[in-house]
């Protein structure tokens with residue numbers, strides 16, 4: 590069930606114009622010690638429930654997984670280790686939000702929809718190389734910009750995190 594839902598959630602990012610080719614990814618917590626995430630390098634139109642990769646909270650694929658987890662797996666794992674309340678993490682290259690990330694500026698809360706969804710503006714964290722997690726440290730809101738890169742959102746479920754990414 591969760592594999593199917595995670596596959597469908599990835600298609601929502603495509604329909605919303607937030608990702609292209611293989612960029613971006615969605616993950617969902619599974620039990621206390623694992624999460625499922627998009628495989629690395631697989632285009633969205635080739636994603637299937639079975640292609641989702643089961644990982645431990647260090648971001649390591651469990652034995653027997655055929656595909657490599659997304660290159661952002663360590664950022665997702667960081668969130669799941671530090672935020673037991675989080676059930677889903679999303680990373681996108683939203684064209685609009687990524688402009689702010691490229692400018693190194695937070696997105697001010699200038700729309701009621703932002704106040705509703707995010708409770709305020711969207712902060713920006715430092716650039717982190719793949720595997721780094723500095724950007725996400727210390728943020729409590731549902732969304733954060735990674736400078737010069739893109740967007741990360743979180744939610745109690747993967748569906749909630751995707752909603753934050755779309756909003």
Ligand SMILES: O=C(CO)[C@@H](O)[C@@H](O)COP(=O)(O)O
Nearest residue numbers: 611612613614629630659660
């Ligand atoms: O933004 C990045 C890398 O900078 C990733 O989201 C993107 O390349 C997707 O990589 P994966 O195919 O998930 O390994």
